[in-house]
Amino acid sequence: MKKKIEIYIVKPSTRKKYKKFCKMIYSKYHKLFINDKHNNESINIRILMEILINNLKKHKNLAYARNVKYTTMDFINGIFDVLENGTYWRRYKGTVPGKYLNAKHNEYCNMGVYDCMYYIILQIYFNDSKYEKLKHQSIDSTFIRNLYGIEMIQRNPHHKNKNGIKVSSINDTNGVPISYAIGKGATNDSKIAKIQINHSFVELNTNKVKNNNRYKQNMYADAQYDSQELIKILRQKGYKPRTDVNIRNTKNKYKLKQLELRKREYNKARNKRAIIEISYSWIHKYPKLNRFVEKSIKSYVGLLLLASSKIVIKKIN
Secondary structure, three states, X not given: OOOOOOEEEOOOOOHHHHHHHHHHHHHHHHHHHEEEEOOEEEEOHHHHHHHHHHHHOOOOOHHHOOOOOOOHHHHHHHHHHHHHHOOOOOOOEOOXXXXXXXXXXXXXXXXXXXXXXXXXXXXXXXXXXXXXXXXXXXXXXXXXXXXXXXXXXXEEHHHOOXXXXXXXXXXXXXXXXXXXXXXXXXXXXXXXXXXXXXXXXXXXXXXXXXXXXXXXXXXXXXXXXXXXXXXXXXXXXXXXXXXXXXXXXOOOHHHHHHHHHHHHHHHHHHHHHHHHXXXXXXXXXXXXXXXXXXXXXXXXXXXXXXXXXXHHHHHHX
């Protein structure tokens, strides 16, 4: 019997090989997908995706290759159309029929195209003033209502008892997601965070800068993350936790005073956490991500990373 996955962490399957591969792609092909005009980098995401597909797919003997009806760029353009317009795969009417396009998208998810693409784009983004961008990090989750998904679906009593999933992200100062995790619809936010905090697309080096007043990293979170266990984990990682207070019917006067002090500290810096709410609005602009219409989690994550890549490119440009 296979164990049911309760929390899905968005991460590469083979970390070392994945890093080496992404560095090789950047060093070998960066002149093809980056147009550097007076240090204002412009990334062509479609060309980068095509390069990754050509390098990740298994090479076949060209002597036995069939006639190619659709090019790789036809599939890439079709996937972008589906993401941007919110069309269902079967109803898509473009160069490539929708059912073939969906099959290719699932193939790219299994190959790790979207993971590698997001990693490379994040490395370019963090080339400049990395630790200033990581100084103020925020964590939060959003509920995604289910329509046609069959994995990790659960009813959430706080959202009119609707079926769905929870998408949790850790964002930097500018609202760029550096980590994603997906939980069942009613999973507690702090439970997801305890596992998610150990996985990121970027080397954070939180412990190395924890004694540096200029670059030490703060973690902002709402009252859902006010857990002693989570706060302990954050401190061990090197973060300075700044969570909102969850009173939980506390009647002890001494504890209430401590909670009031923490509440004041959080209120002073709560504006820095607002960026994560704005970043979720960027994601919700895509109808394919606003509802869980994909059957599998992997397919949804592929589209999520593709949309996130487009958001990061706007920040770079």
